[in-house]
Amino acid sequence: MASNRGKGKGTKGSKGVLExxxxxxxxxxxxxxxxxxxxKGIAHYGFIPLVIIIGMNSEPKPHLYQLLTPV
Incomplete structure (x- = not known):
C-alpha cells in the first residue's frame, strides 16, 4: 500500500501553494x-421587454397593443 508521507525536502512549500x-x-x-x-435573471426577465423595444423601433411603427396581441 502506498504511503501518504512526503519524501524529504520540499513538502512544506508545496502545501502552501496547493492551498x-x-x-x-x-x-x-x-x-x-x-x-x-x-x-439567468437578466435573460429571463429582460427578453420580452427587449422584443417589445425592438418591435417598437421597427418600420412600420406599430402601437403597443399591436405588438402584444396575436394577429
Missing part, C-alpha cells in the same frame, strides 16, 4: 456561479 490554488479556484467558482445566476 492557495484551491482558494483561487473556490473564488473563481463562486464568482462564476454568481455571474451565471445574474445573467
Amino acid at each position: 492557495e490554488e484551491e482558494s483561487v479556484l473556490k473564488r473563481v467558482n463562486a464568482w462564476t456561479n454568481w455571474t451565471l445566476k445574474k445573467a
